[in-house]
Amino acid sequence: MSTQRQGRDWSTLVLDIYVVVFFVYLFAPLLVMSLAAFNAYEYPSVTQWRGWTLQWFGELARDDRILQGVVNSLIVALGVILVALPLGLSGAFILTRLRGRYNNLLYAILVSPLLIPGIVLGISTLIFWGRVDVPGGLFLTVMAQGSFIAAYSMLLFMARLQRQDRGLEEAALDLGASSFFMFRRITVPFLMPTILTAAVIAFLQSIENYNTTVFAIGGDWTLVTEIGSRFRFGLSPVINVIGVIFVVFTVIAASVYVLQKERERKRKLAR
Amino acid sequence: MHELLRSYGRTLTGVFITLTAFWMLIMILLPQAFMIEHSLWWIDRDDQLGMRIDRAYSDMGLLEFDLGQADTPEGKADIQERIDGLKADIAAMEAEETAPPKHYGFDNYTKMSALHFEIFLKSIGYSLAVTILALIVCYPIAFTIAKLSTPNKAALLMLGLIVPYAINELLRVYAWLMILDYQGVINSLLAWLGLVSFEDKSWVPFLEYSGSVFVALIYAYVLFMIFPIYNTVETLDRNQLEASEDLGAGVIRTHLRVVIPHAKPGIAVGCIMTFMLSVGSYSVPQIMTRGKSGDWFSQLIYRQFFESQNWNSGAAYSFSLVLVCLGFILIMMKVFKVGIRDIAK
Incomplete structure (x- = not known):
């Protein structure tokens, strides 16, 4: 018995070390990337250190293409939400209510x-709309992103609809509510x-998306495709500043999310 | 249909059906069909055509001159006949120039050059390796978080996973570019150890090796393996683990006989997602190679569309990618004996 326990301690220790190493692996590169945003050297680097600076933040604020990219990203994300949610919801109703x-x-x-690569979604959308002479742009990006983001929302809606107590809807109808009233x-x-x-998920997926967007965006650009093109020309710590902003936002949002879940869990336990 | 109609009435049911049909046809099936159709034809442009038209015109000029010089009616008729023949030829050639003939067939697939085919296989091979490695790396992590941690610790660890997962893929890959760059973190470390020197440029050119794309692919997509496995392992009853242990099974046996069979759908989903994302990734090779090392298949596709303007072969390459992913999904479904409903959840 004691050897077994000892064996378990050992394996737990090994696992713990493994988990720590894994998290270092996940976060160290992000740290490197963030740090370079504060380096006064014009090529992004942490090894050629020329002193701390905030100049790249100022440069980001003056970068019109990136700011326009943010606006375009928001337009696309809004479009995707408007397209993907109704589609996903309709699909979920049909799949859960029709056998x-x-x-x-x-x-x-x-x-x-x-289940198919994002670039293929971008390409097929580009070819399809090309036949009716709609060139790449923000609209095609919404269409291409919408096709898979709608699937995400559909899966979420299906999970929810499967837990629904149909009795309530039935009762409302029996009591004479119109189907539209009942629905509302x-x-x-x-x-x-x-x-x-x-x-929220549609918004994040849309903002993040690169592989699909890069094929459907045509002459327009979003924040992410603009970042992508900077790797070819004009790589500067401004990109690292965007990285820092992403990291900070994500940490805050994820913390709020996890705390919220934790509170819900405790409330359930208390009941 | 009856049930939908009864609950939601005609209008709402109609809206649901219309929207779903729009999504299915306009956003999924027709674009795919058009892409496939596009991959099945090509336009035959004759490079010599312009020159041949020019030559025909100069021949005609000569003939017209001859026509003026000819003195017998038979000679005139003869030359006139040749001029008419030439005119018809020119008209045909000019028609071909403005609307080159369209041929249908599988040439866009079969005419993939040896180099491109090699890149195709390389991308698939590396993606398989990424998938297997990600599975090996992630399984212990997912298991630890799901079953060996206290709820508070698990929440914290999940937070630690969500943060990098939610940060843009481009920026995460960019971090590795900085690490592996000529004067990046690793080379600086090596220089500090005295192994390389920046002055004589004896740094290790990591970015010129395909391995750097591989490293970044793993980093970019490893988390798509963890979450599905975590979700299935989490639903495993702890009592089953204890029962297995009480019955004398060791750690490995418990995993092989209890945990892995339970986690099958999660493992299948994780593998499918990781493979699909890796093989279809444009961002990772684009950033990591920056034109210094050879192209990946996704980059070839991009070039077909936006550099050589050859949409037909681009569509064929793109559909080849779909077939590869489809094949991989079917193999996974067979190996792990899971259905389509288990996969997309």
Whole structure:
């Protein structure tokens, strides 16, 4: 018994060390990237240290292409939310409420954009709309991103709808509510938390997206495609500043999210 | 259909069906179909055509001159006939020049050059390696967080995973560019140790090796392996682990017989996502190679579209990628015996 316990201690220790090493691996590169944002050397570097500076933050604020990129990213993200949520919700209703022979096939088609490479989504959208003479741009980006982000929202809505107590809807209808009234007063409120989650996820997915966007964006640009093109021309610590901003935002948002979950869990335990 | 109609009425049901149909047709199926169609034809441009048209015009000039010089009616008729023939030829050639003939066939696939095919295989090979390595690295992490940690510690560790996961892929890869650059972190370390020197440029050119793309691919997509595995392992009842231990199974046996069978869908999803993202990644090779080392398949595709303007072969390359991913998904479904519903959750 004691040898077994000892063996377990050993393996726990090894695992703990492993986890620590893994997290160092995850975070050290981000630290390197962030640090270079404060280096007064014009090529991004942490090894050629020329002293601390905030000049690159100022330069970012004067960089019109990047600022316009942020605006374009926001436009696209808003478009994607408006497109993906209704599509995802409709797909979820049909898949959860209709039990037919083709249910699995429909499901496979609708989730397929999640399973094929992002560049292919961009390319197929570009070719398809090219036939009706719509060139690459913000609209095509919304279409290309929407095809897979809608699938994400659909999966979220399906999970929620499967937990729904259909009795409430039935009761409302039996009591004479019109189906539209019932939908507005029972179904939508029930789905509201998921609608918000889906909107946040759609927003983040859209802002982040590069591989699909780079094919569909045409002559326009988003923040991320602009960053991508800077790797070819004009790499400067301004990109690192964007990195720092991303890191700070993400840490704050993720902390809030985890704390929220933690509080929910404790509340459930207390009950 | 009846159930939908009864609950939501005609209008809402109609809206649901219309929107789903729009999504399915306009955003998924038709774009794919058009891409496939595009990959099945090519335009045959004859490089010599312009020159041949020029020569025909100069021949005609000569003939017209001859026509003026000819003195017998038979000679005139003969020359006139040749001029008419030449005119018809020119018209045909000019028609071909403005609307070159379109051929259907599999040439866009079969005519992939040896170099491109090699790159295709290289990208697949590296992506498989990324997938396997990510699985080996991630499984212990996912298991530790899901089953061996206290809830508070697990929450903290999850936070530690979400943060890098949520940061833009480009920026994460960029971090590795800085580490592996000529005067990057590793080379500076080596210089400090006296192994290389910046003065005579004897640094290790990591960025010129395909290995640097490999390293960055793992870093970029490793987390797509952790979350699906974590989600399935988390639902495993702790009692099963204890039961397995009480029955005398060692750590490895417990994993092989209890945890892994339970986590199968998660492992399958993790592998599918990691492979698909790696093989289709444009961002990682673009940043890591910066034109210094050879192209990856995704970069070839990009070039077909935006540099050589050859959309037809670009579409063929792109569809080849779809087929590879489809094949990988089917193999995973077979190996792990999971259905499509288990995969996309």
